[in-house]
Amino acid sequence: MTIDWTHFTPWSAAIGGALVGLGAAMMVLLNGRIAGVSGVLGGLLRPTREDAPWRIAFVAGLVLAPAAYLVAAHLPEIVVATPYPVLILAGFLVGIGTRYGSGCTSGHGICGISRLSPRALVATACFMATGFATVYAVRHLLA
Secondary structure, eight states, X not given: OOOOGGGOOHHHXXXXXXXXXXXXXXXXXXXXXXXXXHHHHHHHHSOOXXXXXXXXXXXXXXXXXXXXXXXXXXXXXXXXXXXXXXXXXXXXXXXXXXXXXXXXXHIIIIIIHXXXXXXXXXXHHHHHHHHHHHHHIIIIIOO
16 A cells, blocks of 8 residues: 555545544543444444444444545545455454454544543554554565
């Protein structure tokens, strides 16, 4: 994946980040829930009657928002050069990691850090360090 720096728009990225932060803040202030995707999805695996509607609406928003954007704007072509078995294995490992880490990157990185949760600060530092090390290894040591 490469970034097209000629067409990079930092304002849209900043506005998108502000909207994600606003959504996470509204979720915790109005609903008393953390907007971590793994927790929302995990709750759908064993739903309760009063809990299921907002979880379904949350997941529907994750699916429908990009679809609505697709109607309004042209999306760049997405090219995935990784074989499906590797993607499936990666998804499986991410799922295991979210269970052991008590949350996903969105839950810890956005919602946890904004609440100054020590566990979220450590988890996010681990996510970032692992990401940096992986990119370095793949691009410089294995290339």
